[in-house]
Amino acid sequence: MAVILEKVELAENIKEIVVDAPIIAKKAEPGQFVIVVVDERGERIPLTIADYDRKAGTITIVFLEIGKTTMKLGRLGVGDEMAHIAGPLGNPSEIPENETIVFVGGGVGIAAVYPIARKAKQAGNEVISIIGARSKNLLIWEDRMRAVSDELIVTTDDGSYGRKGVVTEPLKEILENGRKVDRVVTVGPAIMMKFVALTTKPYGVKTIASLNPIMVDGSGMCGACRVEVGGETKFACVDGPEFDAHQVDFDLLIKRLGTYREEEELAKRLFLE
Ligand code: FAD
Ligand code: FES
Numbered sequence: 001m002a003v004i005l006e007k008v009e010l011a012e013n014i015k016e017i018v019v020d021a022p023i024i025a026k027k028a029e030p031g032q033f034v035i036v037v038v039d040e041r042g043e044r045i046p047l048t049i050a051d052y053d054r055k056a057g058t059i060t061i062v063f064l065e066i067g068k069t070t071m072k073l074g075r076l077g078v079g080d081e082m083a084h085i086a087g088p089l090g091n092p093s094e095i096p097e098n099e100t101i102v103f104v105g106g107g108v109g110i111a112a113v114y115p116i117a118r119k120a121k122q123a124g125n126e127v128i129s130i131i132g133a134r135s136k137n138l139l140i141w142e143d144r145m146r147a148v149s150d151e152l153i154v155t156t157d158d159g160s161y162g163r164k165g166v167v168t169e170p171l172k173e174i175l176e177n178g179r180k181v182d183r184v185v186t187v188g189p190a191i192m193m194k195f196v197a198l199t200t201k202p203y204g205v206k207t208i209a210s211l212n213p214i215m216v217d218g219s220g221m222c223g224a225c226r227v228e229v230g231g232e233t234k235f236a237c238v239d240g241p242e243f244d245a246h247q248v249d250f251d252l253l254i255k256r257l258g259t260y261r262e263e264e265e266l267a268k269r270l271f272l273e
Helices: 022-027 068-075 109-122 142-147 168-176 190-203 250-257 261-272
Strands: 002-011 014-020 033-037 044-048 051-053 058-064 084-089 100-106 126-133 151-156 183-187 206-210 226-229 232-235 242-244
Touching (some): 014 068, 022 058, 022 084, 033 058, 044 068, 051 109, 058 068, 100 168, 100 190, 109 183, 126 142, 126 168, 142 151, 183 190
Parallel strands (some): 100 183
Antiparallel strands (some): 033 044, 226 232
16 A cells, blocks of 8 residues: 655646655665556556655656546545555666766656656766657646756747757757767657657667556566567566667557557546546
């Protein structure tokens, strides 16, 4: 059981919750995730540890209500309990030193990129962040990202805030202008990460993507989260979730994310009825 201590509606269908989870908070590192079971009859879903407070024994999760389980989670309030939470899972992000790193976050991926950018900044790296959302009202954690970045660029698809366009445009400009960039780290929708990888590849800049396949056990046993990286099958939960983006077969990832679309739509419809 894990009690929700705080809940904030960040944007339409995007919620931030602070959860009492002292054992997870004690060990959590940027880049790791938890597997949440909302109620005894619920499925297991992976969600990134967007922040943690070791002293308070809490972790912060930011999630998009996209289907049945995330909607169920969104209906819990302060004082409510989730049935199970397991973690921290996955490998922590590699944090280099003395590098210039561009962090690219899209949608709820901004909250997932935040703890990595914060630790990178604390380690003395130069942090350039590019964050994007479809529209101003869907942009989250701009203040947090600004606080951990030497430079922050905001994009919105519709131009309602920041630069009009997608995150890969300022990324391309930075690379085109010959600015020294040692690595790019990206978290967001698979399609966005695919295009980030395509943007950086001609420049030979090391690019890391945090993959988001469907997961079940989160501990390397079920194989649900398999992804293809450099022609090899990897399990995102134990081998990742971060991989060399230039080696990832994003088209396969996107295809596999759609495997249960009909069932997911049905489950959502029945839940909402
Ligand atoms: P479903 O009914 O399962 O799915 C509804 C729709 O969302 C379908 O169209 C489906 O294809 C699509 N979908 C399902 N899973 C994913 C996915 N993994 N990525 C993209 N689209 C998906 N989500 C957050 O909101 N916040 C996070 O911090 C976060 N961290 C994650 C960390 C990891 C390591 C992974 C693997 C995924 C993470 N996700 C995160 C995605 C999240 O797990 C899914 O959105 C969730 O499982 C959807 O469950 P559902 O029952 O609500 O929707
Ligand atoms: Fe089961 Fe990764 S989620 S092996």
